Amino acid sequence: MILLLTASYIVTPAVVLWLCRKIKILNKIGPVLLLYLIGILLGNSGIISDEAFKIQDIIVTVIIPLAIPMMLFSCNFLQWNIKNAVLTLITGIIAVVVAIFAGYFVFKPLIGNDPAFSGSFDKIAGMLAGVYTGGTPNLAAIKLMLGIPNEIYIMVHSYDMAISLIYLTFVLSFGIKLFRRILHYEPSKKGIKSEHMPFEPEGDEPYKDFFKRENFLPVLGAAALSLLIFAIAGGLSMILPKDLQMVVVILTITSLGIGASFIKRVRDIKKSYDAGMYLVYIFSMVVASMADLGRLNLAGGLYILLYIAFVIFGSLILQLIMAKILKIDADTVLISSVSLINSPPFVPLIATAMNNKSVIITGLTVGLVGYAIGNYLGYLISIIL
16 A cells, blocks of 8 residues: 555656646646645545555655755856846845735734644745745745644645736736836847756656656766765754754755756756656645645635735735836846746746746746745744744
């Protein structure tokens, strides 16, 4: 039974990704949300025995520390046009942090003494800081660092995906035109060559040709390096108190992953990011299957939903105000906001909708730096609050 369950965790994401390519409506829902739904159904069906918890716990604990370095390897800090990105990166992060702090003090009193949420609200704020400066890997990493219950993690991430989808719909339907009216806008006159991009999106089929020799062997090398980094981080954590061990592991692998990205042979591994993302897909299903729906507090969860909406749209308004003062152009601001809120893979989509490929570098730069600092920022905010 345990072997069958483990195999299902590994294979199901591949099946879901294949179905998303074939069925448009599933593609719109997205693989992460689908895997959450499958995991929740599996975990609450009564099929999984209590004996499976041990293997589930091992997978959840190990898989994100392995995924983070593989996703950071493809970053190319040396080719980033920092001058164009720093201002939007700073304003974007300031906007997110201010919105998180403001929302914390607005919604915490409304939750009151509810034991399901009041004791974890600072940790929820930390998760939001991680996911809205980085992405799902940061959210998952901070969950591990702070010891956040699976039920709260699932609720926060589910609400995050729902509100983020509404935000993305707003950007694609009204946001681009609205921002171009409020902020100054200059039509793009120049394209962008892919060899100058810090991160090369793989399009709609990132796992196509994944098992070809020229792709798969380098990915195995990246996995081995990621495992080595994890081992080093684990070794360092052993000399510290148990409550700090996971924090040290995550921050160490983040730092070593960034360092490894400066090695050209490591950075040039094409499918490293996609392999890391597949591990995140596995994590999504496993952690969802560990969630007990009977323990969810929907009344308290309403305020979590409102808090997330406040952070997403509040940070957008704050970034708009700062951009107006600093005279940052509309497309740069919006592409950076999307990269922080929805993650870097959405950057090419928005740039295409803008008909402005010149902002791709800036968007990816902001998002990938966000991946790198999200763990640090999320942990710091949870400690401060």
